[in-house]
Amino acid sequence: MADVSIRNVTKRFGDTTAVSDLSIDIADGEFIVLLGPTGAGKTTTLRLIAGLEAPDAGRLSIAGRDVTKAPPAARDVAFVFQQYSLYPHLSVYDNLAFPLRSPIRPMAKAAIDAKVRTIAAMLKIEDKLANKATKLSGGQMQRVAIGRALVRDPAIYLMDEPLSSLDAKLRADLRLELKRIQAELGATILYVTHDQTEAMTMASRIGVIDRGRLVQIGTPREIYENPFNAYVAQRLGQPAINLVDAGLFPDLAIPQRTATLGLRTEHVAIARVGGAARGEGRGLVRRVEHLGDQNHIHVELDGTPLVLLADADSDIGAGDRVDVRPERPLFFDREGARL
Amino acid sequence: MNDTSTVRRLATRAAEATPPPVVARVGGLGDRAIAWLFIAPTIVLLLAINIFPLIWTIYLSFTNFRANRPNAAVEWLGTRWYTSILTDPDIWAAMQVTARFVVATIVIQTVLGFLLAVLIDKKFRGHGFWTTLILLPMMLSPAVVGNFWTFLFQPQIGLFNYAVSFVTGLPPSSFQMLGDVSLAPWAIAIVDTWMWTPYVMLICLAGLRSIPDYIYEAAEVDRASKWRQFWSITLPMALPFIMLAVLFRGIENFKMFDMVNLLTGGGPGSTTEVASISLKREAFEKWRTGYSSAFAIILFVTVFGLANIYVKALNRVKQR
Ligand SMILES: Nc1ncnc2c1ncn2[C@@H]1O[C@H](COP(=O)(O)OP(=O)(O)OP(=O)(O)O)[C@@H](O)[C@H]1O
Ligand SMILES: [Mg+2]
Numbered sequence: 289m290a291d292v293s294i295r296n297v298t299k300r301f302g303d304t305t306a307v308s309d310l311s312i313d314i315a316d317g318e319f320i321v322l323l324g325p326t327g328a329g330k331t332t333t334l335r336l337i338a339g340l341e342a343p344d345a346g347r348l349s350i351a352g353r354d355v356t357k358a359p360p361a362a363r364d365v366a367f368v369f370q371q372y373s374l375y376p377h378l379s380v381y382d383n384l385a386f387p388l389r390s391p392i393r394p395m396a397k398a399a400i401d402a403k404v405r406t407i408a409a410m411l412k413i414e415d416k417l418a419n420k421a422t423k424l425s426g427g428q429m430q431r432v433a434i435g436r437a438l439v440r441d442p443a444i445y446l447m448d449e450p451l452s453s454l455d456a457k458l459r460a461d462l463r464l465e466l467k468r469i470q471a472e473l474g475a476t477i478l479y480v481t482h483d484q485t486e487a488m489t490m491a492s493r494i495g496v497i498d499r500g501r502l503v504q505i506g507t508p509r510e511i512y513e514n515p516f517n518a519y520v521a522q523r524l525g526q527p528a529i530n531l532v533d534a535g536l537f538p539d540l541a542i543p544q545r546t547a548t549l550g551l552r553t554e555h556v557a558i559a560r561v562g563g564a565a566r567g568e569g570r571g572l573v574r575r576v577e578h579l580g581d582q583n584h585i586h587v588e589l590d591g592t593p594l595v596l597l598a599d600a601d602s603d604i605g606a607g608d609r610v611d612v613r614p615e616r617p618l619f620f621d622r623e624g625a626r627l
Numbered sequence: 628m629n630d631t632s633t634v635r636r637l638a639t640r641a642a643e644a645t646p647p648p649v650v651a652r653v654g655g656l657g658d659r660a661i662a663w664l665f666i667a668p669t670i671v672l673l674l675a676i677n678i679f680p681l682i683w684t685i686y687l688s689f690t691n692f693r694a695n696r697p698n699a700a701v702e703w704l705g706t707r708w709y710t711s712i713l714t715d716p717d718i719w720a721a722m723q724v725t726a727r728f729v730v731a732t733i734v735i736q737t738v739l740g741f742l743l744a745v746l747i748d749k750k751f752r753g754h755g756f757w758t759t760l761i762l763l764p765m766m767l768s769p770a771v772v773g774n775f776w777t778f779l780f781q782p783q784i785g786l787f788n789y790a791v792s793f794v795t796g797l798p799p800s801s802f803q804m805l806g807d808v809s810l811a812p813w814a815i816a817i818v819d820t821w822m823w824t825p826y827v828m829l830i831c832l833a834g835l836r837s838i839p840d841y842i843y844e845a846a847e848v849d850r851a852s853k854w855r856q857f858w859s860i861t862l863p864m865a866l867p868f869i870m871l872a873v874l875f876r877g878i879e880n881f882k883m884f885d886m887v888n889l890l891t892g893g894g895p896g897s898t899t900e901v902a903s904i905s906l907k908r909e910a911f912e913k914w915r916t917g918y919s920s921a922f923a924i925i926l927f928v929t930v931f932g933l934a935n936i937y938v939k940a941l942n943r944v945k946q947r
Contacts, residue, residue, distance in 0.1 A: 387849040
């Protein structure tokens with residue numbers, strides 16, 4: 289394990305700038321999650337660190353050693369590829385053992401066998417060890433790909449959406465498992481995902497990428513509570529944050545230059561009007577989604593749709609008139625920057 | 628009742644919506660008839676030039692028919708030719724010459740062809756030009772190649788002898804590639820290799836190009852050296868293609884005729900008398916049509932059997 293530093297790295301493919309002046313310092317034992325929409329340059333960032341792409345500008349160092357020009361083998365990284373990239377002609381066992389049979393670091397046959405079986409058991413693919421790598425389901429292939437990285441003890445694990453093809457239960461299990469391994473071995477991990485639960489639960493820090501640029505990096509709490517701009521605020525939160533016109537709540541004290549209010553679904557008080565309750569009742573409930581542990585309430589407020597959160601036992605129903613009061617709004621200017 | 632009428636109505640409507648078959652408008656023929664009309668010429672041709680001669684050959688192989696005496700009485704001999712062929716030492720000698728020739732050329736051409744493919748696959752500058760250049764011999768007619776190499780192998784003026792003498796220092800006329808008992812088989816192997824290695828290379832190249840780059844990327848990250856990548860990725864993944872090239876070359880060279888006929892005609896003595904040359908001698912010099920028919924059938928069954936066993940092995944490799 290080691291710390292990794294990425295300094296002002298830029299990578300262009302023809303006219304597209306996939307990664308633009310990106311800098312991240314990853315401390316030893318950190319679990320960094322990269323979040324960003326498709327095409328943001330997440331995979332390219334991982335490939336640059338692995339040495340599968342050469343940067344057009346900037347420097348990379350691993351464990352204090354400059355590796356900007358070093359070949360992948362000399363960087364001591366493990367990579368879980370987005371498209372798995374298994375060795376199709378080898379069995380699952382041989383796929384897992386492949387990195388361990390490297391002559392650079394010879395390892396006893398028995399030790400290799402023990403390691404492969406431990407990892408296979410952890411990923412619940414022990415019964416598939418004899419299968420050819422192509423004769424597996426997508427989720428099984430993905431687990432083999434994870435396993436091929438986990439058998440090693442590299443300077444850094446690079447994982448590109450490693451849990452994307454798994455069912456919810458297995459995904460939750462492996463999330464915990466990865467987190468446990470990381471804590472136990474003190475592994476350094478750079479992890480790409482679209483799944484914000486993964487990001488929030490596993491990350492020491494989350495980096496938000498947009499069009500090749502690192503917009504903000506910080507702990508999950510920081511990113512969630514103090515987003516640098518409206519873009520970052522939108523990346524986290526399920527359902528997504530409500531971005532509404534600043535004039536929607538005339539009573540609210542807002543800083544100058546505020547153009548947009550960001551209302552997290554849970555940061556809005558909602559109260560039903562009618563019967564004994566009194567109020568203006570500006571909001572009309574359009575639809576209620578019952579998720580079991582909570583309800584998502586779709587409210588229309590003077591023509592602006594809002595999604596709000598209510599307790600599972602809330603009795604608000606479609607057609608009700610409600611009062612809506614922001615509790616901890618975020619303020620953004622015209623460019624989307626936080627005020 | 629209601630059901631059937633609904634069905635009928637739907638069927639009628641569907642029929643109305645479907646345009647009449649094209650053929651009905653063109654000729655008065657049904658679709659099947661038209662289909663037969665299209666494939667009939669091919670089938671007739673196939674029967675006439677493949678199936679009929681085969682069956683006729685099988686028949687002749689049991690008789691004493693001679694093609695230079697078509698009007699002589701034909702006598703049924705049973706399996707006499709077969710037993711006499713299988714116990715004839717000359718035939719076995721020809722088979723051995725053939726086997727040695729096949730094995731030698733396959734080994735040389737596969738190794739060379741695969742290495743060339745690995746080189747060409749590197750996509751260095753001008754690799755397109757080199758590929759075309761390497762493929763040239765394969766595009767020539769065997770007759771041209773045969774005559775051209777006979778000339779190159781001339782002891783006095785041949786370029787081949789001159790080149791060998793340049794490298795080894797031996798005088799050019801001190802050896803005769805086509806006239807020497809020990810050199811003649813190699814002369815043929817050299818020409819066959821010169822002509823057909825490009826073909827093996829082409830198939831191997833297809834195999835190499837079928838290996839996706841990402842596998843090499845994974846191997847790089849897994850710290851596999853270039854050498855290990857070659858042995859544990861390139862070679863096993865290209866193996867089905869290599870085996871296919873071996874199969875094609877094996878079948879071709881088992882019945883090799885043109886080059887041997889042009890270069891040595893089976894000589895000197897019978898050192899390069901491969902099976903197909905013996906066959907030609909029996910059939911068109913000695914006019915033993917029945918005998919050579921039996922020989923041809925034996926050769927055919929041998930190639931067919933070997934190829935089948937081989938294809939089974941190939942499929943096993945592909946499934947691995
Ligand atoms: N080899 C390449 N050649 C040309 N353009 C490329 C190449 N690889 C990536 N790009 C471009 O670089 C940009 C970033 O791609 P990248 O694969 O890093 O995105 P990503 O964030 O991983 O997206 P996703 O979430 O869909 O996997 C994209 O616009 C893509 O088209
Ligand atoms: Mg990607």
